[in-house]
Amino acid sequence: MNEAMKTPLSFLMMLASIAILEHGLAQPAWVQQNSGTSVGLNDVFFVNNNVGTAVGQDGDIFRTTNGGQAWGRVNSGTCSHRSGECFTEVNTGTAVGIGGTILRTTHGGQSWGRKNSGTSAPLNAVLFVNSNTGTA
Numbered sequence: 001m002n003e004a005m006k007t008p009l010s011f012l013m014m015l016a017s018i019a020i021l022e023h024g025l026a027q028p029a030w031v032q033q034n035s036g037t038s039v040g041l042n043d044v045f046f047v048n049n050n051v052g053t054a055v056g057q058d059g060d061i062f063r064t065t066n067g068g069q070a071w072g073r074v075n076s077g078t079c080s081h082r083s084g085e086c087f088t089e090v091n092t093g094t095a096v097g098i099g100g101t102i103l104r105t106t107h108g109g110q111s112w113g114r115k116n117s118g119t120s121a122p123l124n125a126v127l128f129v130n131s132n133t134g135t136a
Contacts, residue, residue: 033068036071036072036073039056039060040056040057041055041060042055042056042081042083043055043056043083043085045093047089048090050064050066051064051087052064052068053074053085053087053095054071055082055085055095055097057082058079059076059077059082059097060073060076061074061075061076061095061109062074063108063109074110074112075111076112077103077111077114078103078114080097080099080101081097081098082095082096082097082101083098083125084096084097084123084124084125084126084136086126086134088131091108092105093105093109094115094128095112096117096123096125096126097122097123099122100117100119100120100121100123101114101123102115102123103115117136
């Protein structure tokens with residue numbers, strides 16, 4: 001291919017790439033959602049496009065099953081501040097907070113059980129690599 005043909009071809013390929021990035025692969029803009037609470041929320045975790053959980057002050061835990069269009073309050077059984085959470089699948093998750101609090105659910109957040117962390121220090125975040133192995 002001669003030099004005269006390389007330049008227009010490169011330009012057309014660049015235009016096609018820009019068009020694909022702008023229209024074909026672009027993500028929608030961020031949209032603010034109403035959580036239904038005035039209490040501060042500290043963390044949100046989505047397992048998939050629809051199911052997500054948010055944790056915050058006063059032990060509040062909120063759950064959505066429709067991508068954040070509506071949020072429902074879930075009883076955590078405690079009023080301790082929640083700092084972080086992680087779900088390994090739709091039903092299994094862990095939330096952490098002040099006083100070394102660890103809460104675990106295997107019912108999609110409908111009920112939570114306390115787990116012993118061995119510390120009274122605040123736990124600010126949690127990450128699980130599978131359903132049974134995690135770090136707070």
